[in-house]
Amino acid sequence: DQQVKQNSPSLSVQEGRISILNCDYTNSMFDYFLWYKKYPAEGPTFLISISSIKDKNEDGRFTVFLNKSAKHLSLHIVPSQPGDSAVYFCAADGDGNQFYFGTGTSLTVIP
């Protein structure tokens, strides 16, 4: 049973525009959420996180929004750059031990 879902397997955006990646979860016990970025032939790298006590966290061009009532979070990248082209994984944590990962969204930023 997939507790974290990324329903868009791919996304294409023009350089300079906003990229919005979405993630839904089912377990209300999740209280910490993360986004990871993965380039081909590399392991995932931590990008940004958000605790359930917040609804927004910003780090440079990256902002994560959390809507707890809808069990939904999103990652906004503004402005998008070609180097942002990668697979983005959403992850959720509820017990401090295991992260539950979504299936990933492949972002392509077109120059």
Place this chain on the structure above:
Amino acid sequence: SAVISQKPSRDICQRGTSLTIQCQVDSQVTMMFWYRQQPGQSLTLIATANQGSEATYESGFVIDKFPISRPNLTFSTLTVSNMSPEDSSIYLCSARGPEGAYRGTQYFGPGTRLLVL
């Protein structure tokens, strides 16, 4: 931050053989994990590698198929035993810590790409 290396980076193996993947972290960490990423799939946790004791396996994964060792705080191995083509996947080592580190600080190795013929 922690830097994680894995060996081998890739391998092609014959059905019925076993492969051991090594994971080395450049600093002491509290928790180490092994994940699998099959084509088009998410990252699936295989087990948590416990130092000096048996690994904790997730549902669907068993010690006989995926024996894991963690002799110290910076090193772990995963063996994929009696391989079949269905084991073809990327295997990722991950680590969290050190003690007291920010909760979200989980790092991943570059992965081991396994193809079983």
